[in-house]
Amino acid sequence: MEDNRIGENITIKTACDEHGSDLESFCRTHDVAICKTCLTSYHENCSDFIIPLEEAALNVKTSTALDGVSASIDGALEKLQRVIEDCGMVSTNIEEQEKNVKKSVQNIRFTVNKRMDELEEKLLTKLSETCSNVKTKNVEFITHLSRKNDEIKRLKKQTVQLKSFDSDRQVFLGTRQIDKIVHEEIESVKVSLSSVRKYIVEIEVNQELTSLLENINSFGQIKIQEKAVSIPFIFENIDQAQTQLYKPVRSVHNTTFNFRSKFSLKEQIKNLEITGATTLPNGHVLIANYTSDKVLIECNDTGQHIRNIPVSGMAYDVTVIDGESIAVSHGESKRMDILNIENGTVMNTTDTKGSCWGVSCQDNRIYVLVESEGIVAMDKAGKIMNTIKCNRSCFDIVAVKDKIYYTDYVENTVHCCSMTGDEIWVFSDKYLVCPRGISVDNIHNVFVAGLMSNNLFIIQNDGKVSKMLLTESDGLNHPIPVCYNKNKKVLFVCNDSGDAIFYNIV
Structure with a gap:
């Protein structure tokens, strides 16, 4: 097995890795140099496209192939450096996008808070109006009962005064008249008492809001969209160099x-x-x-x-x-x-x-x-x-x-x-x-x-x-x-x- 070394790092193998024999032919079908054993083992159907290695390498030194490869490498390095610089901007762009997302979150929070404040103010205003109306009705009812109470007290006082009359006839008639009035007042009080109410102030929360709170488990989701970026990395010089070396078939x-x-x-x-x-x-x-x-x-x-x-x-x-x-x-x-x-x-x-x-x-x-x-x-x-x-x-x-x-x-x-x-x-x-x-x-x-x-x-x-x-x-x-x-x-x-x-x- 013979290796030809160029410089310090490049080793050109002239023998088959698998069989150890010298590379003597070139298969244009599979674009590979082969030995005799490779020819009989793997390339029996490629006979029309097998040429001697010397023929494949003919005039390679005098061709512009290597110069083309060198120029392509320079071009590749230049484009690769440009790509590296572009990729370096990714972190900067992500930081800017992070700021934008934070701002969006804050805007959403502000909008939600503002809306909740508006709904709260509307509800509390309604609460105040409702409670005020109920208290007014209750005060009016108490006033009504107080008047009934005063009237019944007056009748009681009149009943006591009847005893001071000398005539039985007057006492009898006065008693009958006061009894009738008392009966009417008591019936009136009974009717009034049937409308006595006890008030309980509560809130019935909007079911949509309750459902929203129950169903929302997060403020949102942070998504990263990875998009394929097409960076043309084609170099005609390499293709031309390969064509000058051999034409794959x-x-x-x-x-x-x-x-x-x-x-x-x-x-x-x-x-x-x-x-x-x-x-x-x-x-x-x-x-x-x-x-x-x-x-x-x-x-x-x-x-x-x-x-x-x-x-x-x-x-x-x-x-x-x-x-x-x-x-x-x-x-x-x-x-x-x-x-x-x-x-x-x-x-x-x-x-x-x-x-x-x-x-x-x-x-x-x-x-x-x-x-x-x-x-x-x-x-x-x-x-x-x-x-x-x-x-x-x-x-x-x-x-x-x-x-x-x-x-x-x-x-x-x-x-x-x-x-x-x-x-x-x-x-x-x-x-x-x-x-x-x-x-x-x-x-x-x-x-x-x-x-x-x-x-x-x-x-x-x-x-x-x-x-x-x-x-x-x-x-x-x-x-x-x-x-x-x-x-x-x-x-x-x-x-x-x-x-x-x-x-x-x-």
Whole structure:
């Protein structure tokens, strides 16, 4: 085993870790240097893509690859330092947000206290008025009884005075008269006593207030929302350096897939015609629904519905521009909007000469399929950079690095061209009918959905080899949007009716 040491910290291994033999070959399929034992043990099916290590390393010293890597490292350090500085602002922002939350709590407390003071004052005023009225009634009743008491005392005095009369006749008549009056007064007192009341002053607390106090266990909840922040960390120099060293190739015949999840958008929206989709920086899928509901549908990679984003018109296709914005095409409305991905605010609107169909973004340049115009390349402000002619029957597009891929559903063809429109290859297959949705993996192999053939093809990056990955038996029924998550290696396919499937691509 031989190790070549460069400087103090870098060790370059020239022997296989597993078998101890010299690394003699390079597998372009798996992007790895291998020994003879590796070749027979793990790479028997890669014979077409095995080259001598010397051939893979040919002219590496004279290429600009290492210079490109060095420049990319400098760029990475610069961007990383910027990210560190931005992250350092998090504590400052949290402190400011903490102050705002405290102020909100104090404002709520002030509002509650003020309202409670108002209710208390209102209740105590009512208490005072009620008690005053009751006391007044009671005083009036006592006064009435006192008058009765005085009247009966007067009658008693008159009774005593009768005894001083000499005539029995006068005593008799006076007695009868006084007895009648006494009887009337006693009956009157009886009636008055029947209305005697004892008062108990209480409070019946509003049940809503009681329920509120019983049900509230806390003033509120402190929540921290963690939002994924998309920080583009892509360096073209590294990609160019790797391309100069070798060109990775993977035969599409070796591509397999594993079912991940399946779900239906019908549970969220009844009126569906799914025509486009894209992968967001946080791994979620944003889906275009070309109906009068005028929404984009966001789901995570398990199919869980996250939210609907209202848009200004029927959304045909959608693409990510950067971590903050997306572009949405509006089909026959002949318009494309750029939206803030967080709140859905329209940042810019561009009118097109024809119907605005498929849309894709590469290096902040937006590529739109405009009917009767072709592929129109423009910047975020809507300034047209160039136009590539293509058939009117081209609806779906994806732009990746230095190439554009699009489908022609009438001619049943898949096209690959340069950014200036120079055709690189054209693919067709009798089993691929009405190709529509299109996406590209990490090494430019192309996924295409057959709308009428109800299948999904993968086409090798040279356009010469293909494989049918999915068919109607896998649940495809008029599939249109296809998008591939390059980081997670997850493929999203959706029928126009809203039935969607996620697959892990191996």
